[in-house]
Amino acid sequence: MANVIYKHEHCRLVKKLIKLLNAYSADGYILKSVSMGDLMTRYELLFEKDLDAPANVTYEHKCCRRSKKLNSILEEYSRNGWKAAFQFMSDMGSRYDVIFVKDKVSN
Secondary structure, X not given: OOOEEEEEXXXXXXXXXXXXHHHHHHOXXXXXXXXXXXXXXXXXXXXXEEOOOOOOEEEEEEEEOOHHHHHHHHHHHXXXXXXXXXXXXXXXXXXXXXXXXXXXOOO
């Protein structure tokens, strides 16, 4: 049986979202779920850590208001080795948000 720990976090600001993603990924957690709460104005995050094999990933968050811009963001990050992990709507359904994930390179 795997030793797994789950943590739930929530925040309203993108700046706080980025801090949470960086802090949890540095501690070996992976983002399992993200959704919007409070009328699509608050990020609801669920992290998971496997104590037997902690994750070694990094996250990047991008947002935009137009689908044309979203397509260019997806293409750019894909070319640079990132994978789109989550795509969702925020700001009361007026903004596209994407969280990208990439394995960290060991030095």
